[in-house]
Amino acid sequence: MDWVSDSDEKNSDNFSWETDEDDKESPADPPGEASEAGPSQPSLYSHFIGMGFSGDMVEKAIKENGEGNVETILETLLTYSAIGNSPSDCEDAPAECPVTSDEYSFDSDIDTDDPNDQDFIEGPQEKDKKLLILVDMGFSPEEADAAIERCGLDSSVLELADSIHAAQMAEEPEGIGWDCPKTRFEAAEGSSYGSTRKKRSLIEVKRKLKRSCLSQRRRDYVRKSTVDFDDAxxxxxxxxxxxxxxxxxxxxxxxxxxxxxxxxxxxxxxxxxxxxxxxxxxxxxxxxxxxxxxxxxxxxxxxxxxxxxxxxxxxxxxxxxxxPAKTIQEALPMTRQWWPQWDKRTQLNCLQTCIASAKLTERIRKALENYGDLPPPRVQEYVLAECRKWNLVWVGHHKVAPLEPDEVEMLLGFxxxxxxxxxxxxxxxxxxxxxxxxxxxxxxxxxxxxxxxxxxxxxxxxxxxxxxxxxxxxxxxxxxxxxxxxxxxxxxxxxxxxxxxxxxxxxxxxxxxxxxxxxxxxxxxxxxxxxxxxxxxxxxxxxxxxxxxxxxxxxxxxxxxxxxxxxxxxxxxxxxxxxxxx
DNA sequence: TTTAAGATGAAGAGGTCA
DNA sequence: TGACCTCTTCATCTTAAA
CATH class of the missing domain: 3.40.50.150 (Vaccinia Virus protein VP39)
Structure with a gap:
């Protein structure tokens, strides 16, 4: 048996597969301790960087949408990726797509007087980021560097990746790919060539852009009374x-x-x-x-x-x-002798993370103790509602209790x-x-x-x-x-x-x-x-x-x-x- | 400091009925 | 078909007790 913990990885010299490279801080890693990852901006930032978007785009998208709106940030990023630096590109989007160049223009929002935006336009930092993203996508540093040289630093990551892919296509023989089943790329493009990592990513981004447009349209029109099958x-x-x-x-x-x-x-x-x-x-x-x-x-x-x-x-x-038993009484046979006739439950509700308090079960006991086997309907209703809500089972006369942890383990199959x-x-x-x-x-x-x-x-x-x-x-x-x-x-x-x-x-x-x-x-x-x-x-x-x-x-x-x-x-x-x- | 208790609704599915 | 109702839900926060 070989068991290795994360902490051991950090502390053990014997952990042979962990190379020094892994210890280098990647731009995709959030700063600080691993266990402290949360919803803060660095976390969101690395989250989207890890998905292959550039740092500038992520910063801009978070700034535009706020930290809390992850899906909107993502859709904005997908839009940025597809339109690159050319707002006019979006005009080629499907007619129903509500994304206009005014709404999602990348360049038009850049304030050249703003040092942050200036960094976005050009600079060594930008080149490094694009290089890192391309390498993370699976291209070699040489391929990434050559693409930037060919296309220029202003080119979007998408365009750079396209360029690399074009170069690969020129070099590689046809017919390389999975035998069966087809790859996502083949499915999307109808190509006979087995996909590279980025090639598939490109298709995914484009596909998601299309969907983000549909999603935007959905948000815009879903309130209308007309029923669109696609929107259901x-x-x-x-x-x-x-x-x-x-x-x-x-x-x-x-x-x-x-x-x-x-x-x-x-x-x-x-x-x-x-x-x-x-x-x-x-x-x-x-x-x-x-x-x-x-x-x-x-x-x-x-x-x-x-x-x-x-x-x-x-x-x-x-x-x-x-x-496993599929009824409460079969799963917990000791409850049978106490189960009142008026409690018709045969199965429990969802097992949640909290249980009923002792005070509640005490209140139920007191509510029942003045009656025999058949309490009045209003008492039955109260008790049954609490039993359903808290998954209480009968463990004695007029006595209910929450499930024990061992019983929850058994019900969940552990x-x-x-x-x-x-x-x-x-x-x-x-x-x-x-x-x-x-x-x-x-x-x-x-x-x-x-x-x-x-x-x-x-x-x-x-x-x-x-x-x-x-x-x-x-x-x-x-x-x-x-x-x-x-x-x-x-x-x-x-x-x-x-x-x-x-x-x-x-x-x-x-x-x-x-x-x-x-x-x-x-x-x-x-x-x-x-x-x-x-x-x-x-x-x-x-x-x-x-x-x-x-x-x-x-x-x-x-x-x-x-x-x-x-x-x-x-x-x-x-x-x-x-x-x-x- | 840790653990447990108690209080805190709303969203959404599904049923009933006019 | 839509209004109304009942029922269910991998939870969170504050406070008290140990």
């Missing part, structure tokens, strides 16, 4: 069974957008009932794949409405055995005592469990990997939490050759480490604490050492999406939930690096 938000299917559930008739075939096909496999999860438009945006970024909406009540005794976007096959899925011990408090256990995957549900989706990777898989696990993905794969009997796990919470990292040790894993566990530190160089280094990733899995924070959040339900622009864009950024980098190394 994603509908949540009913029943919420995704492509199917065990032992029921399932959909076994689907057509993925071609841009989504190809290594690595990926699997993204978040709350299904997010604010309107969130899943449209997530889907748009994740290669236009339709989300699979699944309620875990079909897999266990608790509801958990989640959506999953993945490019996994959906044929020949199989469930984990034994099949091993007994998975989160217990090792210094974790009861409150932290509830919080970590409330934020985790339902293992049986995820395992059902991942089960198709077992026959595809008989010798095990390399896993990049983003926002790992308490290791729901790792547990699911382990329970499926899929050997974990290498797991690069990124999780900010030390408590959660300790839980995963404990799982790794308790289950005698023989593979490598590399443990990082901040997704924002995973830049192209570091990913390439990891992938070079371990041979790439077979699966990129993660569920980014839901804090700003969840209905329970009364304070900061800000959608994907929220402080925590905007980390989705890091999932996308990292996934796109992994795809690009793997294509490049084919």
């Amino acid at each position: 938000p994603l509908a949540i299917p009913k029943p919420m069974i995704g492509f199917g559930i065990p032992f029921e008739k399932c959909i076994t075939r689907r057509s993925l957008p071609e841009a989504a096909i190809g290594p690595p496999y990926f699997y993204y999860e978040n709350v299904a009932l997010a604010p309107k438009g969130v899943w449209d945006t997530i889907s748009r970024f994740l290669y236009d794949i339709e989300p699979e909406f699944v309620d875990s009540k079909y897999f266990c005794a608790a509801a958990r409405k989640r959506a999953y976007i993945h490019n996994l096959p959906i044929e020949n899925r199989f469930p984990l055995l034994p099949i 091993p007994n005592n998975h989160t217990r011990g090792g210094g974790i408090s009861r409150t932290e256990r509830y919080k970590s469990l409330g934020n985790s995957f339902q293992v049986n549900t995820v395992a059902y989706h991942l089960s198709v990997l077992k026959s595809m990777f008989p010798n095990g898989i390399n896993l990049l696990s983003l926002f790992s939490g308490i290791g729901g993905a790792e547990v699911a794969l382990h329970k499926l009997g899929i050997h974990l050759k290498t797991v690069v796990s990124v999780e900010k919470s030390e408590v959660n990292r300790n839980i995963l480490r404990s799982f790794w040790e308790q289950t005698n894993q023989k593979g490598n566990l590399i443990d990082l604490d901040d997704v924002q530190l995973l830049n192209g160089d570091r990913l390439e280094s990891l992938m070079k050492r371990y041979g790439g990733f077979d699966l990129v899995i993660g569920g980014s924070p839901c804090n700003n999406l969840a209905g329970s959040n009364r304070h900061t339900r800000d959608g994907l622009e929220g402080e925590h939930s905007s980390l989705f864009f890091d999932y996308f950024r990292i996934l796109d980098l992994v795809k690009s690096i793997m294509v490049k190394n084919l």
Whole structure:
């Protein structure tokens, strides 16, 4: 077993794969300690730099839109990228596109008297930034430098990359590419040539620009009463069974957008009932794949409405055995003797991060103690409402209680005592469990990997939490050759480490604490050492999406939930690096 | 300093009914 | 079809207790 923590990386001289290059501060890295990454401007700045935009564009876009509006900043950046320095270019945009040169002109907003804008126009700093971005895109420094010489420093990164690509096309023979499936670039361009990393990025940027125009149009016209099919938000299917559930008739075939096909496999999860438009945006970024909406009540005794976007096959899925109980009374048999006839619940609601207080259960006991087995309707209604709200179960006569952490572990499909011990408090256990995957549900989706990777898989696990993905794969009997796990919470990292040790894993566990530190160089280094990733899995924070959040339900622009864009950024980098190394 | 308790609504889906 | 209603929701913040 080889386990390496992020802190060990920094402190150990034995960490051979970590080169000195990795220690150099990249412009994509936020300043300060890794664990301090947050919503501040440097973080946003590095966030978008990591996506391949120039520093000046990012600064300008943040200045225009404010720090809080991540999606608008992104759309502005995509617009900048496509129109480059020529506002007139945007006039060639589709007629319905509301982006005018007046609104999004890049040059026209430059104040030549402003030293900041002067830096933007020209300067060594700008050249360095463009060089770095091009290198990060996968071009060699020589190619990047030659392109700047050819096109001039005023050229946009997009134009420079186009120029490099043109030079590559002139040099490379035709017919090089993936055998099957087609690459995203091939799909987009109809080319027979296997894509380079940047070539695909260009297509993506252009595609997103088009979509950003559509999105802008959507914002402008959505208030009108006319119904446009394209503008209809994603509908949540009913029943919420995704492509199917065990032992029921399932959909076994689907057509993925071609841009989504190809290594690595990926699997993204978040709350299904997010604010309107969130899943449209997530889907748009994740290669236009339709989300699979699944309620875990079909897999266990608790509801958990989640959506999953993945490019996994959906044929020949199989469930984990034994099949978990699907009713409260079967899952928690000790409650049967106390369960009143007038409480018709058979399943629990979503298991959240907080539980009911002792005072509430005391109030319920007092409300019931004056009555026999059949309290009056108003008392029943009050008690049932609180029971549904807090997932209370009957543990005695007139006595309800919140679930114990062990019971939550069991309902979510984790091993007994998975989160217990090792210094974790009861409150932290509830919080970590409330934020985790339902293992049986995820395992059902991942089960198709077992026959595809008989010798095990390399896993990049983003926002790992308490290791729901790792547990699911382990329970499926899929050997974990290498797991690069990124999780900010030390408590959660300790839980995963404990799982790794308790289950005698023989593979490598590399443990990082901040997704924002995973830049192209570091990913390439990891992938070079371990041979790439077979699966990129993660569920980014839901804090700003969840209905329970009364304070900061800000959608994907929220402080925590905007980390989705890091999932996308990292996934796109992994795809690009793997294509490049084919 | 850490942990737990208690108070804090709103968004959105879905059902019913006129 | 739209108004109205019920139900559900991977949470956050402040304060008190240990």
